[in-house]
Amino acid sequence: MKRISLLSTLTLLVVSLSALLSAQAQTPAPKPVPPKAPVEIVIQSVGNELKFAQVEVTMKTGTAVRLVFENKATAAGMSHNVVFLSDEEAIDRVGLAAISAAENDYIPEDDAILFHTPLAAPGETVEVTFTAPGPGTYYYTCTFPGHYVLMRGVLNVTD
Numbered sequence: 214m215k216r217i218s219l220l221s222t223l224t225l226l227v228v229s230l231s232a233l234l235s236a237q238a239q240t241p242a243p244k245p246v247p248p249k250a251p252v253e254i255v256i257q258s259v260g261n262e263l264k265f266a267q268v269e270v271t272m273k274t275g276t277a278v279r280l281v282f283e284n285k286a287t288a289a290g291m292s293h294n295v296v297f298l299s300d301e302e303a304i305d306r307v308g309l310a311a312i313s314a315a316e317n318d319y320i321p322e323d324d325a326i327l328f329h330t331p332l333a334a335p336g337e338t339v340e341v342t343f344t345a346p347g348p349g350t351y352y353y354t355c356t357f358p359g360h361y362v363l364m365r366g367v368l369n370v371t372d
């Protein structure tokens with residue numbers, strides 16, 4: 214009598230376990246959230262001038278950004294980059310220091326440098342990806358020798 218009752222308890226347990234397992238198998242797996250594609254921002258230089266076509270760009274804080282820089286120059290030696298800086302005063306300091314940083318593609322050591330593109334030869338397109346910093350006003354310049362004097366822009370990061 215006792216043996217039968219144990220056997221039926223076991224059977225019941227096995228039945229409920231398999232029911233539970235099959236119920237789990239039928240539950241659809243949660244859809245993976247696709248990573249957000251980065252927002253693309255394009256900055257160009259103007260012909261053979263020392264000028265950015267876009268002198269102000271705006272983005273939301275925390276946004277994944279793919280910044281594309283198109284060097285529209287055709288004249289030899291008109292290489293450019295886009296170097297983002299934490300404050301306006303840093304433009305002159307970094308621009309001057311860059312003159313002696315040829316071995317590092319004119320990117321000097323400076324804490325104010327947030328991110329930068331590689332150096333683009335005339336006609337070349339380069340890019341850099343980054344996460345937009347905290348809300349505030351930032352600046353960008355070209356650090357190819359002498360260009361910082363004229364090539365400047367403002368990056369606005371909003372909440």
Ligand SMILES: [Cu+2]
Binds near residue numbers: 292293294
């Ligand atoms: Cu330049």
